[in-house]
Amino acid sequence: MARTQVTIDFETSHLIFPTIIATVLTLLFLTIVIRDRSRIAGSGAYWRQTFASMDKVRFFGTLVLTLIYFWLMVPVGNMWPNTGMGFLICSVPYVFAVGLLYLHERSLRNMIPVAIMAAVAPPLAWWLFSYIFFLSLP
Amino acid sequence: MFEFITPLFCLLIIGGTFLGIIFGSIPGLTATMAVAVCLPLTFPLGLENGLALLLGLYVGGISGGLVPAVLLGIPGTPSSITTTFDGFPMAASGEGEKALRIGIVSSFVGGLISLGILFAFAPTLARFAIEFSYVEKFLIILFALTVMAALSKDLLLGIFSGVLGIFLSLIGRYDISDGGNGKMRLVPQEWDYYLDNGFSLLPVLIGLFGLAAILEQAEIGVPKGHSREDLKVGGESTFSFGIFRNQAGNLARSSFIGTFVGILPGVGGSAASLLGYSNAKTFSKHPQTFGKGEPAGIVASESANNGLTGGALVPLLSLGIPGDATTAILVGAFTLQGIQVGPLFIGNNPDTWNAMIIAMLLANVAMFMMMYIAIRHMALVVTVPKHILFPIILMMCVVGAYTINYGIMFDVWTLLIFGILGWLMVKLRLEVAPFIIGFILGPSSEVYFVKSLESFGDLTIFFTKSWIAVVLWILIIGSLVGSFYMSRRNADQNASGRAVG
Amino acid sequence: MTISRRNFLATSAAGAVALAAPSLARAQQLPRNVRLVIGSTSTGGDTYQNSSIVADALAEHLGINIRVDAVGASEGFRALGRDSRGTTLMMFHDQSYLGNLYGREGYANPFEAYTVGQTVSINPGNAYLVPKSSTYNSMEDIFNAAVAGERVRVAIQPGGVSEIGFSAMKNAANVRAPGSADNLVAVNTGGQSDKNQTMWDDLADCINGSIQANEQFTQIDDDTAMKFVWITARQATLQQAPAEGMGNTTREDLLKYATPATSVTLDGSQDFTFDKEFFFLFNKEMDTAIIDQLDEALTAIYTEGAIQERQLGSFFIPNFLNFADAQAHLQAKNETYRNVLAQIS
Numbered sequence: 001m002a003r004t005q006v007t008i009d010f011e012t013s014h015l016i017f018p019t020i021i022a023t024v025l026t027l028l029f030l031t032i033v034i035r036d037r038s039r040i041a042g043s044g045a046y047w048r049q050t051f052a053s054m055d056k057v058r059f060f061g062t063l064v065l066t067l068i069y070f071w072l073m074v075p076v077g078n079m080w081p082n083t084g085m086g087f088l089i090c091s092v093p094y095v096f097a098v099g100l101l102y103l104h105e106r107s108l109r110n111m112i113p114v115a116i117m118a119a120v121a122p123p124l125a126w127w128l129f130s131y132i133f134f135l136s137l138p
Numbered sequence: 139m140f141e142f143i144t145p146l147f148c149l150l151i152i153g154g155t156f157l158g159i160i161f162g163s164i165p166g167l168t169a170t171m172a173v174a175v176c177l178p179l180t181f182p183l184g185l186e187n188g189l190a191l192l193l194g195l196y197v198g199g200i201s202g203g204l205v206p207a208v209l210l211g212i213p214g215t216p217s218s219i220t221t222t223f224d225g226f227p228m229a230a231s232g233e234g235e236k237a238l239r240i241g242i243v244s245s246f247v248g249g250l251i252s253l254g255i256l257f258a259f260a261p262t263l264a265r266f267a268i269e270f271s272y273v274e275k276f277l278i279i280l281f282a283l284t285v286m287a288a289l290s291k292d293l294l295l296g297i298f299s300g301v302l303g304i305f306l307s308l309i310g311r312y313d314i315s316d317g318g319n320g321k322m323r324l325v326p327q328e329w330d331y332y333l334d335n336g337f338s339l340l341p342v343l344i345g346l347f348g349l350a351a352i353l354e355q356a357e358i359g360v361p362k363g364h365s366r367e368d369l370k371v372g373g374e375s376t377f378s379f380g381i382f383r384n385q386a387g388n389l390a391r392s393s394f395i396g397t398f399v400g401i402l403p404g405v406g407g408s409a410a411s412l413l414g415y416s417n418a419k420t421f422s423k424h425p426q427t428f429g430k431g432e433p434a435g436i437v438a439s440e441s442a443n444n445g446l447t448g449g450a451l452v453p454l455l456s457l458g459i460p461g462d463a464t465t466a467i468l469v470g471a472f473t474l475q476g477i478q479v480g481p482l483f484i485g486n487n488p489d490t491w492n493a494m495i496i497a498m499l500l501a502n503v504a505m506f507m508m509m510y511i512a513i514r515h516m517a518l519v520v521t522v523p524k525h526i527l528f529p530i531i532l533m534m535c536v537v538g539a540y541t542i543n544y545g546i547m548f549d550v551w552t553l554l555i556f557g558i559l560g561w562l563m564v565k566l567r568l569e570v571a572p573f574i575i576g577f578i579l580g581p582s583s584e585v586y587f588v589k590s591l592e593s594f595g596d597l598t599i600f601f602t603k604s605w606i607a608v609v610l611w612i613l614i615i616g617s618l619v620g621s622f623y624m625s626r627r628n629a630d631q632n633a634s635g636r637a638v639g
Numbered sequence: 640m641t642i643s644r645r646n647f648l649a650t651s652a653a654g655a656v657a658l659a660a661p662s663l664a665r666a667q668q669l670p671r672n673v674r675l676v677i678g679s680t681s682t683g684g685d686t687y688q689n690s691s692i693v694a695d696a697l698a699e700h701l702g703i704n705i706r707v708d709a710v711g712a713s714e715g716f717r718a719l720g721r722d723s724r725g726t727t728l729m730m731f732h733d734q735s736y737l738g739n740l741y742g743r744e745g746y747a748n749p750f751e752a753y754t755v756g757q758t759v760s761i762n763p764g765n766a767y768l769v770p771k772s773s774t775y776n777s778m779e780d781i782f783n784a785a786v787a788g789e790r791v792r793v794a795i796q797p798g799g800v801s802e803i804g805f806s807a808m809k810n811a812a813n814v815r816a817p818g819s820a821d822n823l824v825a826v827n828t829g830g831q832s833d834k835n836q837t838m839w840d841d842l843a844d845c846i847n848g849s850i851q852a853n854e855q856f857t858q859i860d861d862d863t864a865m866k867f868v869w870i871t872a873r874q875a876t877l878q879q880a881p882a883e884g885m886g887n888t889t890r891e892d893l894l895k896y897a898t899p900a901t902s903v904t905l906d907g908s909q910d911f912t913f914d915k916e917f918f919f920l921f922n923k924e925m926d927t928a929i930i931d932q933l934d935e936a937l938t939a940i941y942t943e944g945a946i947q948e949r950q951l952g953s954f955f956i957p958n959f960l961n962f963a964d965a966q967a968h969l970q971a972k973n974e975t976y977r978n979v980l981a982q983i984s
Binding site for chain 2: 004005006007008010011013014015016017018021022024025028029031032035050054055058059061062063066067069070073074087091094095096098099100101102103104113114117118121122125129133134135136137138
């Protein structure tokens with residue numbers, strides 16, 4: 001009976017569960033490495049294949065645009081504190097740029113709906129959330 | 139007795155439900171947020187009218203979550219994660235309208251069943267709920283975690299993903315308001331400025347399901363989406379109420395599960411739909427169709443998460459203890475009006491109690507009618523060209539992530555981090571569904587596990603605490619055995635059909 | 640790497656602000672759009688309610704927008720630390736310095752790191768309860784039990800407002816009989832429902848609670864029933880509460896559980912008290928003209944008198960102290976509790 005008894009020190013109790021989970025995770029990882037060793041060995045080719053067949057412009061374009069969008073939002077918003085302008089000013093070009101990026105035939109006729117969407121959607125969201133629902137935006 | 143039913147009362151319910159549906163339908167906005175945003179409006183409205191608005195928002199918000207779950211594969215609220223598993227595959231094959239109709243009918247039934255239970259048994263059930271100590275709550279969470287196994291395509295990789303989810307959910311402080319000691323762990327020194335509270339659930343969720351899905355589409359060049367002709371809408375939809383003929387058991391069971399999980403304070407809403415879903419799969423005659431567009435999966439998920447609505451009000455109104463995050467905000471509506479909630483609430487305020495029941499009933503009916511009519515148009519969302527739809531989704535994900543904790547920029551970065559992680563996971567054949575389940579349930583499994591040992595000081599307590607614990611163990615073992623058996627059978631089938639793989 | 644890039648962006652943004660924002664010329668006033676962050680993440684809790692009552696009144700009085708954001712303590716302090724323009728203010732309660740006194744991670748000394756400002760209200764509800772069937776009927780019984788060597792387990796959420804009363808109990812026990820404090824043991828748990836649950840699971844003999852959340856349990860008669868043993872508020876505070884008290888417990892009844900009727904001694908001569916007060920916190924570098932403006936506005940609002948009704952309606956006690964008075968008051972409070980904690984550690 002005594003064997004099953006445990007005393008938990010409250011001050012260090014934040015480490016108990018992470019330790020258990022980390023141990024389980026490591027064991028599972030090792031099992032996977034052993035079971036799937038051939039697949040892992042072939043992963044170089046798999047990734048080369050992935051990158052070769054990838055639409056790099058659209059994929060990395062999305063990432064880069066999103067990164068810039070997130071990065072600029074706060075500094076821009078800080079010029080007009082607590083108005084949500086950072087969100088509004090950054091969202092319009094972002095929505096437009098991502099729209100263009102995903103567009104297949106970039107003719108003027110096809111770009112018009114993208115431009116309209118970029119001009120309408122962010123101000124609408126901004127107005128709704130900052131004025132009607134009174135929520136903070138960057 | 140029913141003098142509180144005025145045109146304004148009804149209007150507020152309808153308006154609340156409508157707004158709730160919109161909040162629920164937008165990825166990143168939740169029922170909880172809808173209620174929080176409108177709480178200050180209720181002060182001048184008075185208690186009954188204020189509650190009418192808030193309960194409408196609650197019912198609408200929980201139900202609206204199914205729309206993006208089905209059409210976009212992004213759960214609008216954490217409790218509609220399981221709806222994406224079968225709803226999205228159905229939408230992908232043009233059956234979006236059918237999936238939505240199934241979901242709405244199930245939501246409606248779940249809402250009504252739980253409301254009936256709330257009305258008839260609230261005090262009795264609350265008494266039962268407090269029989270659940272740390273130990274039983276841990277076992278309930280553990281039971282919900284076994285769903286990971288049932289949802290895994292590859293058992294080993296699936297469980298690894300789930301445990302990874304738990305691990306990442308532990309990052310940050312051991313939350314003091316849950317009973318932890320407030321100390322930081324698993325955070326590199328330079329990051330503690332940001333990771334103080336770890337990663338928030340909602341940004342993680344929309345990162346994994348929203349941004350990651352868009353990245354996957356970008357990777358393959360954003361192919362053209364559905365056109366109007368691919369969709370089975372209106373007369374072409376194969377929906378009929380006959381679908382529910384075989385689902386009566388599933389509907390009732392899932393609604394009860396949802397209600398019951400709602401009753402347990404501190405277990406959390408997402409566990410409701412998870413348990414409903416896994417039970418439906420276990421009891422199904424053809425479990426292998428789950429996750430590939432099985433209507434029964436939607437039935438289970440949606441009736442369970444709407445079952446939550448009535449359930450979560452049980453401990454609130456009979457003990458003064460909220461059953462989930464949304465009802466926690468409802469407490470504010472009562473205190474704003476100087477009304478106490480506690481064991482005497484129902485007896486002391488029979489009018490308010492009646493008003494709440496009527497409001498919930500009307501909200502469910504309003505939700506059903508509005509959504510049922512709107513479905514035809516909603517289902518067409520997937521025909522919006524992706525170069526229009528995706529940028530808007532991305533922008534709304536940012537709004538949701540930033541506003542969920544009332545303006546924290548790191549939550550927006552979390553969205554990006556988990557978007558990329560979600561894309562990587564698919565490449566590495568890790569599984570997103572078990573991962574998010576681990577992530578959601580990780581913190582409560584920690585608290586209840588550690589607190590059980592801290593309080594009782596003995597490992598055997600998990601088996602000997604009460605008869606409830608024994609029953610829960612039987613369920614846990616049953617669920618695990620079922621999953622292993624199923625995975626073995628799948629492996630055999632795959633082995634016999636090698637040509638495919 | 641990341642840090643330097645962040646700094647670079649911050650500096651360039653600040654430069655842009657200086658060039659682009661003429662509105663900053665009149666920085667001595669609260670800007671048109673103010674964000675009031677609070678130290679709690681709950682929008683249903685007492686911090687949010689008190690903050691929104693004050694924010695509404697101020698916004699109307701000054702004709703500006705004030706948005707209350709429930710970002711929680713650590714993010715609230717960070718947001719306050721980042722912004723010295725007066726566009727971000729914070730409202731929180733005694734937890735802001737108690738967290739520091741208890742040595743919790745993430746809590747700086749608010750008197751040094753920030754400027755502690757005006758108090759606005761008190762939540763007088765902090766209380767301790769025992770099961771109705773308990774053999775303890777009063778704090779007196781509990782102290783006597785501790786002296787007699789009986790272990791009394793008290794459920795609290797550690798490291799702040801919920802623990803301070805427990806610390807005071809330990810201190811009082813030692814004043815009465817040195818060493819008897821060792822028999823008062825903390826059961827560390829979370830929010831109110833967790834504390835109640837520890838009582839029902841027989842893991843605690845006494846719990847921290849509140850008048851608002853627990854009063855109804857004192858009016859029932861089953862095995863979930865409770866009874867008050869101590870209310871930590873000052874007598875003067877409770878006397879300002881509505882005469883009908885809370886639920887079926889009148890103000891007269893409530894006073895029986897507070898000093899001087901129920902005594903938890905501080906040093907043998909005077910009693911320990913704790914009022915949970917809500918007050919402003921400002922960025923250290925913020926223009927003091929804004930503080931003056933707030934002093935003026937709040938004085939006018941409290942003289943007018945409507946805000947008091949709203950506060951009392953939600954069982955909060957109006958308690959406006961202007962900047963200078965509030966600073967002196969809160970510093971003194973901080974010192975008292977620092978001493979209590981020094982005595983028992």
